[in-house]
Amino acid sequence: MDSTQLLDAVADQCRQAKRILFITGAGLSADSGLPTYRGIGGLYGNRLTRHGVSIEEALSGAMMARRPEVSWAYLAQIEASCRGAQPNAAHRAIARLAGERPGSMVLTQNVDGFHRDVGTPNLVEIHGNLHKLVCTECGRGRSVPDYAGLQMPPGCLTCGGILRPEVVLFGEDLPRDGILRLEHMLAEGVDLVISVGTSSAFPYIAGPVVWAAEAGVPTVEINPGETRVSAAVSHRLRMGAASAFGEILARLDAGAKEAAHR
Numbered sequence: 001m002d003s004t005q006l007l008d009a010v011a012d013q014c015r016q017a018k019r020i021l022f023i024t025g026a027g028l029s030a031d032s033g034l035p036t037y038r039g040i041g042g043l044y045g046n047r048l049t050r051h052g053v054s055i056e057e058a059l060s061g062a063m064m065a066r067r068p069e070v071s072w073a074y075l076a077q078i079e080a081s082c083r084g085a086q087p088n089a090a091h092r093a094i095a096r097l098a099g100e101r102p103g104s105m106v107l108t109q110n111v112d113g114f115h116r117d118v119g120t121p122n123l124v125e126i127h128g129n130l131h132k133l134v135c136t137e138c139g140r141g142r143s144v145p146d147y148a149g150l151q152m153p154p155g156c157l158t159c160g161g162i163l164r165p166e167v168v169l170f171g172e173d174l175p176r177d178g179i180l181r182l183e184h185m186l187a188e189g190v191d192l193v194i195s196v197g198t199s200s201a202f203p204y205i206a207g208p209v210v211w212a213a214e215a216g217v218p219t220v221e222i223n224p225g226e227t228r229v230s231a232a233v234s235h236r237l238r239m240g241a242a243s244a245f246g247e248i249l250a251r252l253d254a255g256a257k258e259a260a261h262r
């Protein structure tokens with residue numbers, strides 16, 4: 001199948017599907033100018049941070065508890081790399097496709113909040129969101145547009161405790177609510193799984209794709225590179241997210257126009 005036929009086939013699958021599970025990662029936000037990295041660690045490769053620990057240690061739950069200023073130094077760098085960037089056409093396309101198909105779900109590993117910014121329905125931010133801060137003492141939360149002007153590490157306005165973002169740090173558990181919602185969705189059945197811009201390094205990210213493929217559910221991967229699920233999917237688009245969704249939506253819109261004229 002050449003790429004035109006492949007895009008036609010994927011658009012057909014989208015047209016027929018009533019419930020789509022979208023699984024997204026850093027590659028989706030690459031079209032917004034954000035760095036793609038394997039989790040948070042890729043910003044540093046294998047080098048130690050200036051605090052003499054690995055980035056995984058610096059961004060671990062244990063470090064946040066013991067030396068929050070260390071964790072915050074790197075969280076602030078990550079936030080700064082997102083600042084000023086905007087959601088792109090692929091975020092909007094996913095929000096539209098999911099919105100037109102109630103019962104769909106968007107499972108993202110991204111902590112940039114872009115899916116939320118474009119009003120994506122039934123969103124699971126499985127690694128949290130950098131812009132939601134919560135007090136480690138009293139549990140009160142607040143949202144911030146960015147970290148500009150925050151004292152480091154930021155303190156709670158109510159009790160003076162240290163705030164942290166509601167993200168999953170290394171060594172911490174995934175949010176139980178998000179996992180339950182994903183399990184519930186899979187149990188109710190999906191018609192199509194679309195994996196976008198993720199290397200699928202984590203089992204809870206690769207798992208639903210492989211499970212769907214084995215169950216005979218159509219699966220699509222949108223990624224310029226080779227990943228752990230590339231061999232398993234039924235449709236593989238070796239493209240960036242924004243251009244792939246541009247092609248898919250153009251086909252859906254052309255099909256809808258044709259049907260209206262019939």
Ligand SMILES: [Zn+2]
Nearest residue numbers: 135138156159
């Ligand atoms: Zn507090």
